[in-house]
Amino acid sequence: MSSETRQILTTDGIPLEVSLKKAERKNKIKAFLLVAPLLLFLLITYIFPIGDMLLRSVDDKMVTEMLPKTFKSMEDWDGNEMPPEEVFEAFYLDFQKLVEEKRDGKLSTQLNYTKNGFKSILKKLRRKAKNFEEGNYKEQIMAVHKRWADVEYWRAIKRRAPAFTSSKYLKGMDMYKNEEGKIVSVEEDRRIHRVLWLRTLEIAFFVTLLCFLMAYPIAHLLATLPMKYSNLLMICVLLPFWTSLLVRTASWMILLQQQGVVNDFFVMIGLVADDNRPEMMYNKTGTYVAMTQILLPFMVLPLYSVMKTISPSLMRAGKSLGGTPFVTFWKVYFPLTIPGIGAGCLLVFILAIGYYITPALVGGASGTLISNQIAFHMKSTLDWSFASAMGLMLLAGVLAIYWIYNKLVGIDNIKLG
Amino acid sequence: MALPKYTEPHYRIWHYMYIFICTCVFFFLIAPLFVIFPLSFNAEEFLSFSEGMKNLDPDAFSLRWYKDMIYGTKNPWGLAAKNSFIIAIFATLGSVILGTVAALGLSSRHMPYKGLIMATLISPMIVPLIISGVAIFFFMAKAGLAATHTGIILAHIILGTPFVVITVTATLSGFDHSVTRAASSLGSDPVNTFMKITLPLILPGVISGGLFAFVTSFDEVVVVLFLAGLENTTIPIQMWTGLREQLSPTILAVATCLIILSTLILVTAELLRRRSERLRGINR
Numbered sequence: 001m002s003s004e005t006r007q008i009l010t011t012d013g014i015p016l017e018v019s020l021k022k023a024e025r026k027n028k029i030k031a032f033l034l035v036a037p038l039l040l041f042l043l044i045t046y047i048f049p050i051g052d053m054l055l056r057s058v059d060d061k062m063v064t065e066m067l068p069k070t071f072k073s074m075e076d077w078d079g080n081e082m083p084p085e086e087v088f089e090a091f092y093l094d095f096q097k098l099v100e101e102k103r104d105g106k107l108s109t110q111l112n113y114t115k116n117g118f119k120s121i122l123k124k125l126r127r128k129a130k131n132f133e134e135g136n137y138k139e140q141i142m143a144v145h146k147r148w149a150d151v152e153y154w155r156a157i158k159r160r161a162p163a164f165t166s167s168k169y170l171k172g173m174d175m176y177k178n179e180e181g182k183i184v185s186v187e188e189d190r191r192i193h194r195v196l197w198l199r200t201l202e203i204a205f206f207v208t209l210l211c212f213l214m215a216y217p218i219a220h221l222l223a224t225l226p227m228k229y230s231n232l233l234m235i236c237v238l239l240p241f242w243t244s245l246l247v248r249t250a251s252w253m254i255l256l257q258q259q260g261v262v263n264d265f266f267v268m269i270g271l272v273a274d275d276n277r278p279e280m281m282y283n284k285t286g287t288y289v290a291m292t293q294i295l296l297p298f299m300v301l302p303l304y305s306v307m308k309t310i311s312p313s314l315m316r317a318g319k320s321l322g323g324t325p326f327v328t329f330w331k332v333y334f335p336l337t338i339p340g341i342g343a344g345c346l347l348v349f350i351l352a353i354g355y356y357i358t359p360a361l362v363g364g365a366s367g368t369l370i371s372n373q374i375a376f377h378m379k380s381t382l383d384w385s386f387a388s389a390m391g392l393m394l395l396a397g398v399l400a401i402y403w404i405y406n407k408l409v410g411i412d413n414i415k416l417g
Numbered sequence: 418m419a420l421p422k423y424t425e426p427h428y429r430i431w432h433y434m435y436i437f438i439c440t441c442v443f444f445f446l447i448a449p450l451f452v453i454f455p456l457s458f459n460a461e462e463f464l465s466f467s468e469g470m471k472n473l474d475p476d477a478f479s480l481r482w483y484k485d486m487i488y489g490t491k492n493p494w495g496l497a498a499k500n501s502f503i504i505a506i507f508a509t510l511g512s513v514i515l516g517t518v519a520a521l522g523l524s525s526r527h528m529p530y531k532g533l534i535m536a537t538l539i540s541p542m543i544v545p546l547i548i549s550g551v552a553i554f555f556f557m558a559k560a561g562l563a564a565t566h567t568g569i570i571l572a573h574i575i576l577g578t579p580f581v582v583i584t585v586t587a588t589l590s591g592f593d594h595s596v597t598r599a600a601s602s603l604g605s606d607p608v609n610t611f612m613k614i615t616l617p618l619i620l621p622g623v624i625s626g627g628l629f630a631f632v633t634s635f636d637e638v639v640v641v642l643f644l645a646g647l648e649n650t651t652i653p654i655q656m657w658t659g660l661r662e663q664l665s666p667t668i669l670a671v672a673t674c675l676i677i678l679s680t681l682i683l684v685t686a687e688l689l690r691r692r693s694e695r696l697r698g699i700n701r
Binding site: 024027028030031032033034035036037038039041042043044045046047048049050052053056214215217218221233235236237238239240242243244245246247248249250251252253254255257259260261264293296297325350353354356357360361371374375378379384387388391392394395398402 | 450
């Protein structure tokens with residue numbers, strides 16, 4: 001407001017604009033204070049720990065801290081020829097300190113990750129180092145084992161100098177950094193993680209497709225039937241929705257086992273011989289069947305809520321203008337249901353991609369997903385930094401899907417039940 | 418869904434096929450739940466229908482597994498049920514209180530950075546559970562809360578609040594704010610206005626959010642698997658171990674009880690939804 005125009009004053013003589021802004025700010029603070037407790041709680045217990053996962057996944061301080069002198073002396077070494085005497089001396093001093101603290105075992109495990117063969121030569125060094133004389137450590141160490149005279153092994157140590165590493169992420173994609181620092185894939189038969197990623201995507205995709213194909217007709221039926229029938233049928237959708245996931249998985253385990261009801265039925269109608277019952281559980285089939293049934297309600301509900309809003313007179317109008325039922329459906333009804341399809345597919349796909357319990361129980365070896373691998377590393381191998389790295393890769397994928405969805409359909413179109 | 422008389426034959430066939438497909442899908446959805454009922458009364462130790470059961474022989478049925486569930490030696494279900502209820506009740510209370518208060522703030526038109534904050538608040542629902550599990554485990558381990566009830570309750574509050582936030586903001590979107598202004602102009606303080614005016618009106622939303630939070634906690638297994646020690650075993654954990662190790666019919670007895678519980682929750686949720694729709698005037 002320019003100074004020439006007369007300012008409107010409130011009764012206390014403060015300009016109205018200032019007074020309004022003050023009130024506005026007060027309201028803003030009030031609203032924010034209501035949200036603050038939950039926001040703070042989630043930040044501390046949830047959002048920061050996810051950040052912590054990020055730190056853990058790239059953290060490689062362990063070796064850096066174990067060999068501080070060595071890495072300092074290696075700074076000037078170009079890595080082409082054998083390192084100079086001072087590197088050997090520093091390494092000897094660092095190593096002796098680790099032996100005193102009984103931490104040399106950890107070092108040998110860590111270095112062995114980088115290059116195979118460190119375990120035995122470090123053990124030998126520990127034995128021999130007791131009798132080392134002062135000075136000329138280079139020759140003494142090189143005399144312990146011929147690998148200590150191999151420049152490759154010293155380069156391997158130098159590679160562990162940085163405090164951060166991307167190796168866990170590379171490992172998650174079955175890649176690693178080789179001696180020259182190039183990123184290469186592991187041998188064909190050891191690419192377990194890529195297989196898992198692909199399988200996770202494949203299963204999530206087909207489960208979403210199956211759910212869509214099954215949910216569309218019943219959502220349509222539910223939306224077009226008179227209320228009193230549709231309410232009854234809605235129970236068929238809502239009861240599984242509210243029932244425990246483990247209960248539903250258990251019932252599939254009973255149905256699909258070799259002596260189970262489904263196999264009994266197949267034998268009865270003569271589809272398979274009694275002594276040749278197919279294995280339907282502990283493989284991909286089991287994962288597909290169980291996951292489709294478990295995730296189906298998440299597809300039906302958004303589809304239903306969209307179809308419910310489509311007026312039946314639109315279809316009648318289409319028909320009266322000469323469209324056959326199929327043409328009317330395809331040109332009028334189907335396009336109107338696209339927001340529902342989008343929401344349902346997004347929900348199911350994202351739930352499926354992170355599924356853990358059902359694949360672990362009915363999936364067997366060929367039906368497990370990436371989540372199972374994450375849980376395995378959290379609970380069995382205790383390689384938490386690797387589990388974090390894989391978890392974050394999965395999270396990045398999920399967020400990317402949300403982003404794409406938001407661009408295409410808009411996230412506000414999601415409805416809950 | 419009767420067809421008019423003049424329908425052409427191939428549309429007639431298509432219509433019956435459509436009905437048939439729908440029936441199959443409904444059967445696929447609901448039938449697996451019903452296979453558990455009869456098998457939980459199995460007199461034998463198998464998880465398939467015995468000859469006696471197929472012939473409806475009364476001797477083939479028994480309450481053996483229900484007795485085992487309640488009185489069995491070294492049975493873990495009692496402790497698990499107690500833990501599950503304690504954890505779920507406190508987690509629901511926490512989620513409802515934090516979630517409702519936050520939803521009130523979010524629904525205010527003065528709220529700054531609404532989109533970003535909303536995204537943060539509902540993120541536990543979007544992020545795959547396994548990742549939430551890892552993150553929450555790291556926090557609880559650092560805070561010394563792993564393998565404690567408090568830790569699991571806090572974890573379930575994290576997972577439950579998004580549902581409360583969503584249902585309550587949805588209820589508040591149809592809320593007439595002039596009634597609270599009327600209350601304040603009549604001299605009521607904000608807390609009193611909330612308790613006497615706002616809360617009763619948004620109660621259906623709050624309760625259905627609470628139901629979601631309760632079910633989430635009661636059924637949650639991924640995060641608990643990371644957090645729980647022997648003392649904090651819950652029903653889902655017991656079922657998980659049971660299903661992995663030896664499938665005993667006792668699990669089916671437990672599953673039957675859980676299905677009955679979920680039916681009760683479903684009925685409550687449906688009644689609430691209808692009441693709330695009636696209140697919001699979306700009468701169909």
